[in-house]
Amino acid sequence: MKGSLRTFIGTATLTLALSTIILTEPAYAAKPVGSDKGATTEQTAGGDGTGIYAAARITYSGSVAGDGGTGNVTSSDVNWTPPPCWYAPYLGAKDFKKKMSKDIESQMNAPGMGGHAGAALSELQRHYEDEYGWTDTPGYKDYNVDKDGEGMFWAAVENPNEPDLLKRSSCNDLPFWVDNGEAPPPQYEEAITPEILAALAYQHMQLPDTEVSLAPEGTTKVNLPTWAWLDKAVFDEVQATAAINVPGFALQATTTAKPVSLKLEPGTADAETYPASGECTINDDGSIGEPYAKGKADRTPPCGIKYLRSSGNGTYNLQATITWDIAWTGTGGAGGDLPDGTFGSDQAVTVQEIQAINR
Numbered sequence: 605m606k607g608s609l610r611t612f613i614g615t616a617t618l619t620l621a622l623s624t625i626i627l628t629e630p631a632y633a634a635k636p637v638g639s640d641k642g643a644t645t646e647q648t649a650g651g652d653g654t655g656i657y658a659a660a661r662i663t664y665s666g667s668v669a670g671d672g673g674t675g676n677v678t679s680s681d682v683n684w685t686p687p688p689c690w691y692a693p694y695l696g697a698k699d700f701k702k703k704m705s706k707d708i709e710s711q712m713n714a715p716g717m718g719g720h721a722g723a724a725l726s727e728l729q730r731h732y733e734d735e736y737g738w739t740d741t742p743g744y745k746d747y748n749v750d751k752d753g754e755g756m757f758w759a760a761v762e763n764p765n766e767p768d769l770l771k772r773s774s775c776n777d778l779p780f781w782v783d784n785g786e787a788p789p790p791q792y793e794e795a796i797t798p799e800i801l802a803a804l805a806y807q808h809m810q811l812p813d814t815e816v817s818l819a820p821e822g823t824t825k826v827n828l829p830t831w832a833w834l835d836k837a838v839f840d841e842v843q844a845t846a847a848i849n850v851p852g853f854a855l856q857a858t859t860t861a862k863p864v865s866l867k868l869e870p871g872t873a874d875a876e877t878y879p880a881s882g883e884c885t886i887n888d889d890g891s892i893g894e895p896y897a898k899g900k901a902d903r904t905p906p907c908g909i910k911y912l913r914s915s916g917n918g919t920y921n922l923q924a925t926i927t928w929d930i931a932w933t934g935t936g937g938a939g940g941d942l943p944d945g946t947f948g949s950d951q952a953v954t955v956q957e958i959q960a961i962n963r
Contacts, residue, residue, distance in 0.1 A: 660693040666844040668808040674765045675809040681943035686807040688771035691795045693850045694759035694779060701747035740791050748781055755783040784852025798934025801846040802857035809844040811947040816924040819896035823954040826914055831905040832868060833893030839863055857934035861945055865927045866892045871920035874913035878905050914957035922951045
């Protein structure tokens with residue numbers, strides 16, 4: 605079979621006969637989110653309304669968003685995105701035969717089924733029943749039922765958090781067989797890997813909503829330096845893990861986010877930041893900035909803001925954005941870096957028109 609015919613079958617037939625095979629990942633109930641203290645979210649692949657689900661379940665643990673939702677991390681690399689789809693273990697040979705043969709028969713018996721679509725269905729049936737294959741994809745004899753328990757058919761999984769439908773459905777190859785303990789054929793570049801799991805853990809990661817300590821707190825004065833800091837006790841590394849485990853196949857990846865800097869944006873142009881860039885780097889002890897204490901009134905804070913104009917009857921919206929260095933480790937010693945992540949919070953600051961104050 606030529607590659608073009610494979611593509612034709614993969615697109616036309618998957619649209620018709622395999623609409624229940626291309627999987628999505630509905631979120632399952634999860635424990636409350638915690639800072640890597642056991643919060644979990646489970647997602648599993650499955651066709652809508654079929655009652656049949658892939659054996660491969662991705663389990664998320666650590667500091668992750670609840671209900672399978674996207675976390676609060678924003679990548680510093682605008683070109684980086686989590687995978688829109690991937691291939692994962694789906695069903696054993698006997699279960700796959702039962703599911704696939706039923707779908708093919710149903711489509712073949714549909715009114716008006718003929719022409720190219722009917723031909724594609726016939727080729728699909730031959731592919732799984734009569735060893736009809738092509739250059740890089742062999743066919744199967746009776747759906748590989750003689751190898752049941754020795755491997756699984758893999759199928760496409762859509763990332764439910766990918767907004768682009770075309771990207772989400774771009775994994776459109778036919779389901780393929782993988783022996784237990786073996787890697788998927790190399791042409792399936794989107795087959796699940798530790799790196800894909802790491803990217804998914806990144807996507808689901810929930811960073812702590814840490815409020816910056818300020819002195820004076822809430823209300824400050826014009827031309828008076830406001831000290832800002834974050835204690836290490838409430839500002840530590842965060843981890844999220846994604847894992848998949850089925851007979852003959854197990855992978856996991858842990859994504860770790862470490863805070864590296866705090867950026868202050870005063871909410872008005874009439875202000876100065878310390879340092880001038882507004883970027884406060886992390887200290888040797890893991891904290892950022894320095895707490896204000898009595899006797900420091902005449903000093904310049906290592907991290908802070910000086911407002912030059914009153915906020916009047918309102919407030920300024922101080923934005924505090926933390927940058928996190930993100931890396932991952934996974935099965936088999938795999939690992940590497942992911943783009944830095946950012947997460948910010950807003951704080952209302954009242955600035956009063958008083959030129960000087962004794963402290």
